[in-house]
Amino acid sequence: xxxxxxxxxxxxxxxxxxxxxxxxxxxxxxxxxxxxxxxxxxxxxxxxxxxxxxxxxxxxxxxxxxxxxxxxxxxxxxxxxxxxxxxxxxxxxxxxxxxxxxxxxxxxxxxxxxxxxxxxxxxxxxxx
Numbered sequence: 001x002x003x004x005x006x007x008x009x010x011x012x013x014x015x016x017x018x019x020x021x022x023x024x025x026x027x028x029x030x031x032x033x034x035x036x037x038x039x040x041x042x043x044x045x046x047x048x049x050x051x052x053x054x055x056x057x058x059x060x061x062x063x064x065x066x067x068x069x070x071x072x073x074x075x076x077x078x079x080x081x082x083x084x085x086x087x088x089x090x091x092x093x094x095x096x097x098x099x100x101x102x103x104x105x106x107x108x109x110x111x112x113x114x115x116x117x118x119x120x121x122x123x124x125x126x127x128x
Contacts, residue, residue: 031107036063
């Protein structure tokens with residue numbers, strides 16, 4: 001109970017911050033942090049269809065593997081950002097938005113060779 005109260009207090013107090021606490025957010029990860037990079041990839045691993053996004057802004061799928069906000073979205077709000085870092089591969093990403101942050105996370109990604117046999121693994125990618 002106390003933990004939840006402190007979390008709510010921290011989130012509410014962060015909304016009063018005029019400027020972000022850091023200049024930008026750069027996110028790397030898998031589906032836990034993916035905000036739509038897979039929408040522009042040739043892959044079966046996507047979240048750009050219902051029921052994903054039904055509790056998010058505009059009630060439409062965004063590519064997040066969630067029906068609402070991800071932890072990274074809440075972190076961006078807590079840090080004082082007005083918007084969330086866009087997916088690096090999205091149409092809305094630009095040089096200007098990259099200066100304030102970008103999200104490189106991609107669902108089903110992994111660093112270990114055994115993550116998936118159908119995808120390019122990290123060691124093969126590193127050779128290029």
